[in-house]
Amino acid sequence: MMKRTVLATAVALVSGFAIHTAAVAAAGEPIQPIKPPASINIGMVELGKKLYFDPRLSKSGIMSCNTCHNLSMGGTDNIPTSVGDKWQQGPINAPTVLNSSLNLAQFWDGRAADLKAQAGGPIANPGEMAFTHTLAINVLESIPAYVREFKMVFGKDKIDIDQVTTAIAEFEKTLVTPNSRFDQWLLGKKDALTKQEQEGYALFKDSGCVACHNGEAVGGNSFQKMGIVEPYKGNMPDGRAAVTGKDEDRFNFKVPTLRNVELTYPYFHDGAANTLTEAVDVMGRLQLGRKFTKEENAKIVAFLKTLTGDQPTFTLPILPPSSDATPRPTPFK
Amino acid sequence: MMKRTVLATAVALVSGFAIHTAAVAAAGEPIQPIKPPASINIGMVELGKKLYFDPRLSKSGIMSCNTCHNLSMGGTDNIPTSVGDKWQQGPINAPTVLNSSLNLAQFWDGRAADLKAQAGGPIANPGEMAFTHTLAINVLESIPAYVREFKMVFGKDKIDIDQVTTAIAEFEKTLVTPNSRFDQWLLGKKDALTKQEQEGYALFKDSGCVACHNGEAVGGNSFQKMGIVEPYKGNMPDGRAAVTGKDEDRFNFKVPTLRNVELTYPYFHDGAANTLTEAVDVMGRLQLGRKFTKEENAKIVAFLKTLTGDQPTFTLPILPPSSDATPRPTPFK
Numbered sequence: 001m002m003k004r005t006v007l008a009t010a011v012a013l014v015s016g017f018a019i020h021t022a023a024v025a026a027a028g029e030p031i032q033p034i035k036p037p038a039s040i041n042i043g044m045v046e047l048g049k050k051l052y053f054d055p056r057l058s059k060s061g062i063m064s065c066n067t068c069h070n071l072s073m074g075g076t077d078n079i080p081t082s083v084g085d086k087w088q089q090g091p092i093n094a095p096t097v098l099n100s101s102l103n104l105a106q107f108w109d110g111r112a113a114d115l116k117a118q119a120g121g122p123i124a125n126p127g128e129m130a131f132t133h134t135l136a137i138n139v140l141e142s143i144p145a146y147v148r149e150f151k152m153v154f155g156k157d158k159i160d161i162d163q164v165t166t167a168i169a170e171f172e173k174t175l176v177t178p179n180s181r182f183d184q185w186l187l188g189k190k191d192a193l194t195k196q197e198q199e200g201y202a203l204f205k206d207s208g209c210v211a212c213h214n215g216e217a218v219g220g221n222s223f224q225k226m227g228i229v230e231p232y233k234g235n236m237p238d239g240r241a242a243v244t245g246k247d248e249d250r251f252n253f254k255v256p257t258l259r260n261v262e263l264t265y266p267y268f269h270d271g272a273a274n275t276l277t278e279a280v281d282v283m284g285r286l287q288l289g290r291k292f293t294k295e296e297n298a299k300i301v302a303f304l305k306t307l308t309g310d311q312p313t314f315t316l317p318i319l320p321p322s323s324d325a326t327p328r329p330t331p332f333k
Numbered sequence: 334m335m336k337r338t339v340l341a342t343a344v345a346l347v348s349g350f351a352i353h354t355a356a357v358a359a360a361g362e363p364i365q366p367i368k369p370p371a372s373i374n375i376g377m378v379e380l381g382k383k384l385y386f387d388p389r390l391s392k393s394g395i396m397s398c399n400t401c402h403n404l405s406m407g408g409t410d411n412i413p414t415s416v417g418d419k420w421q422q423g424p425i426n427a428p429t430v431l432n433s434s435l436n437l438a439q440f441w442d443g444r445a446a447d448l449k450a451q452a453g454g455p456i457a458n459p460g461e462m463a464f465t466h467t468l469a470i471n472v473l474e475s476i477p478a479y480v481r482e483f484k485m486v487f488g489k490d491k492i493d494i495d496q497v498t499t500a501i502a503e504f505e506k507t508l509v510t511p512n513s514r515f516d517q518w519l520l521g522k523k524d525a526l527t528k529q530e531q532e533g534y535a536l537f538k539d540s541g542c543v544a545c546h547n548g549e550a551v552g553g554n555s556f557q558k559m560g561i562v563e564p565y566k567g568n569m570p571d572g573r574a575a576v577t578g579k580d581e582d583r584f585n586f587k588v589p590t591l592r593n594v595e596l597t598y599p600y601f602h603d604g605a606a607n608t609l610t611e612a613v614d615v616m617g618r619l620q621l622g623r624k625f626t627k628e629e630n631a632k633i634v635a636f637l638k639t640l641t642g643d644q645p646t647f648t649l650p651i652l653p654p655s656s657d658a659t660p661r662p663t664p665f666k
Contacts, residue, residue, distance in 0.1 A: 053405050061412045062400065072386050072652045079394045083664050087420040263654045266661070275657040311651045318644045319405045321596045324608040328599070331416050 030205065030214040033183040034099065034259070034309060037173050043153045048171030050149075050317045051164060057136050058129035060085055061329020065122070065168065069097040071312060074263025075175065080271025085130035091237065093271035096264045098312070099257050101173045102217035108253045108269050110223060111243045115169035120161060133161040138327055140164070145320030177260055177309030185306070193306055200303030203296055208288050218258035218307060225252050226269065229289035232282075235270040262305045276301045363538065363547040366516040367432065367592070367642060370506050376486045381504030383482075383650045384497060390469050391462035393418055394662020398455070398501065402430035404645060407596025408508065413604025418463035424570065426604035429597045431645070432590050434506045435550035441586045441602050443556060444576045448502035453494060466494040471660055473497070478653030510593055510642030518639070526639055533636030536629055541621050551591040551640060558585050559602065562622035565615075568603040595638045609634045 051057065052065040068082040068090075069075050075096035077083075082090035092108055100106065106118035122128040123136055140146045140159050150159045153167065182201075184192040193201070204210060213219045223240045226232050232251070240252035253269050266272065267279040280300050284290045292300065322328075384390065385398040401415040401423075402408050408431035410416075415423035425441055433439065439451035455461040456469055473479045473492050483492045486500065515534075517525040526534070537543060546552045556573045559565045565584070573585035586602050599605065600612040613633050617625045625633065655661075 055403070055406075056411075060416060062410055062416050067395065070388070072650055073388075074654070077395060078389075078655070079662050079664055083393060083395050087664075089665050265655065274661055277657065313648050313651070315646050316649045317405055318646070321407070322411070322598065324610065328607060329412050331412055331420075332422050 029186060030210040031182070031186070031218050032216045033186045034102075034176050034178040034180075034216055036176055036178055037101070040174060041153075041170055044167050044170040045174055046171075046317075047149050047153050048167035048169070049314065050146075050319055051168050052171055053317050054319050056139050056319075056322070056326075056329065057123050057131060057164075058085065059131045059135075059329065060129075060331035062331060063129050065097075065119075068094040068122070068128075071097070071175070074098060074260050074311075075100075076264045078265060080266050082128070084125070084127045088127045090127065092269050093266070095256060096260065097172055097175055098264075099176050099217050099220070099259045101176065102215070102257070103220040103254065104222065105254060109238075109240050109243050110254050115172045116165045119165040119168040119172075133164075135327065136164065137161060139322075142323055142326040143320050144323060149320075175312045177311060180259070180307050180309035182303070182306040183309065194302070196299055197302045197306050200299035200301070201306075204300055204303055207284070207290055207292075209283070209300070212255045212287075213258050219255040220257040222255055223249070223252045224255050224287075226286070227251060228287050230286045232268075232286060234268065234272045237269070239269070258304060258307055260308050260311075262308045276304055280304075362519060363543040364515070364519070364551050365549045366519045367435075367509050367511040367513070367549055369509055369511055370434070373507060374486075374503055377500050377503040378507055379650075380482050380486050381500035381502070382647065383479075383652055384501050385504055386650050387652055389472050389652075389655070389659075389662065390456050390464060390497075391418065392464045392468075392662065393462075393664035395664060396462050398430075398452075401427040401455070401461075404430070404508070407431060407593050407644075408433075409597045411598060413599050415461070417458070417460045421460045423460065425602050426599070428589060429593065430505055430508055431597075432509050432550050432553070432592045434509065435548070435590065436553040436587065437555065438587060442571075442573050442576050443587050448505045449498045452498040452501040452505075468660065469497065470494060472655075475656050475659040476653050477656060482653075508645050510644060513592070513640050513642035515636075515639040516642065527635070529632055530635045530639050533632035533634070534639075536625075537633055537636055540617070540623055540625075542616070542633070545588045545620075546591050552588040553590040555588055556582070556585045557588050557620075559619070560584060561620050563619045565601075565619060567601065567605045570602070572602070591637060591640055593641050593644075595641045609637055613637075 055062050055064045057064065063085065068077045070077055075098035077094050081092060082094045084090055095108065101115060104110070106112035106115060107121070112118040112121060120133060123131050124133055137159055140150070147159065150163055151157065154163045156163070181192045212222060212224050215221045226239070236251060238250055240249035241247065261276065266274045267276070273279040273282060277297055280297050281292060284292045388395050388397045390397065396418065401410045403410055408429035410427050414425060415427045417423055428441065434448060437443070439445035439448060440454070445451035445454060453466060456464050457466055470492055473483070480492065483496055484490065487496045489496070514525045545555060545557050548554045559572070569584060571583055573582040574580065594609065599607050606612040606615060610630055613630050614625060617623045
């Protein structure tokens with residue numbers, strides 16, 4: 001009931017003093033508007049953007065970060081689990097890269113502390129890009145324009161994997177999605193949401209979804225068990241327990257962000273839910289012990305679709321060509 | 334000898350009357366500067382750009398036109414033969430999409446008359462995107478933002494494959510690369526090329542390379558036999574004969590454009606030549622019966638690198654999300 005009171009107060013305030021109360025409304029809410037990053041190294045971002053799109057960081061020469069975290073499609077690949085080198089099936093759904101700088105840790109099990117630690121993972125994962133850090137550096141060192149750009153950005157004579165992941169992480173920090181209709185509403189534009197969407201948000205709070213999906217990213221800031229009230233009936237890896245070794249962390253996963261959730265289907269760690277309607281239904285039953293009515297479900301889905309923000313827009317990077325000395329990709333070996 | 338005289342005359346003219354003689358120089362040369370397209374339907378281009386980047390036109394949901402014709406990498410995939418659905422190995426090197434509107438026909442064997450005819454091929458090729466035109470249309474028809482955009486562009490209530498390939502072809506018409514240093518030189522900037530590059534161009538003409546590699550695209554305007562003087566020692570498909578059924582067309586291929594050739598490695602229909610040095614050497618011996626010296630080879634390579642033009646620059650398209658009704662990709666079925 002306290003949550004309902006907070007909303008009622010916020011709504012009352014917003015209708016009274018549109019501009020001034022915007023900050024108040026946001027301050028009183030469990031979800032906060034996305035803030036664009038305040039301190040960004042532009043040269044590093046431009047280098048990181050190239051690396052993010054460069055398939056020469058894979059053994060095959062055809063997979064880049066953007067293959068599974070496609071920035072044309074909400075920072076995901078929109079398939080249940082990703083396709084890796086030699087068409088290997090990935091074990092878990094690729095999380096969106098959008099707003100991932102807001103996560104408390106990276107990967108579903110949080111095994112990487114931050115974006116920089118994450119970025120090196122897929123490159124060297126035999127089931128993903130199937131390369132090695134050493135080979136990736138050999139490739140980059142053989143490309144004169146990269147050598148110059150790394151030197152400009154990092155001021156060193158040699159490229160190393162630390163510089164590579166630092167640059168990719170810096171680019172990823174720019175991949176935030178402010179200005180969703182929900183954030184506009186939080187920031188004081190009271191007509192940014194329809195009545196149904198506002199009711200969906202009220203229901204999202206009252207029924208307890210916000211217990212896990214809160215903060216700037218509407219998730220991403222805690223690990224929670226999948227299947228609190230009822231066990232999940234899909235593929236079930238160990239989750240967080242694989243990192244901590246603790247039995248109580250079994251089936252715990254990082255709560256995914258709900259920002260841009262309209263774009264990041266299919267849902268859950270195994271990508272088993274194709275639609276938001278299905279995902280809301282399963283979450284209600286398994287996590288909250290609540291069967292949402294068709295109307296309630298539709299309201300929550302309507303609210304969730306207001307979380308789609310401005311997608312990162314930038315010019316497709318043009319990659320520097322390989323030189324005669326560049327080791328060639330080996331897609332079929 | 335006539336060619337040498339033409340060049341000498343042109344050079345003399347350029348040094349005398351820089352501006353006026355630019356047109357004369359270009360007019361007298363076997364290679365013409367690239368002209369940007371003069372009549373483009375912008376709405377169709379924007380739609381075609383989305384389709385070009387949309388992996389939902391493939392069975393797996395992860396392959397788009399841009400997978401093999403990557404616009405970050407000279408419109409190619411920079412591997413000998415492409416990777417198709419389920420990691421199938423393609424039979425032939427993916428030609429660059431850059432300046433492909435200038436080709437007399439599409440594919441190495443010219444089996445598609447134009448870009449529109451080409452665009453439908455890979456979507457439905459079981460070894461490439463492995464989809465069907467019907468399924469692709471089902472996907473597009475299920476995405477409300479696409480339905481609206483097709484209606485805006487084509488003024489019809491139903492999407493069909495003809496509209497899809499028309500839009501992709503219109504986008505591809507914009508993928509020309511003007512303003513290379515060589516074109517600047519053709520257009521009168523006499524210091525745009527170094528002495529070595531100019532000597533390379535003279536050698537390129539005098540030794541007969543221009544017999545096939547001429548015109549605006551420096552190729553792309555005729556079919557020629559691979560291995561005129563000596564047979565080619567690599568993988569050798571039938572080429573043009575597979576289309577015409579004529580024995581005299583065996584081992585004939587569309588002459589590839591040399592525009593941006595610095596970016597479109599590896600070379601030849603089987604991608605067997607990794608470097609320009611190697612490609613120039615093989616071409617000299619097999620097509621012209623001439624063994625270029627190391628110095629001659631270096632001059633020609635230096636000239637070829639002046640053919641890299643302005644790469645198409647545009648904002649990475651953001652694709653409209655699937656709806657609940659959209660058929661899901663099946664990468665592992």
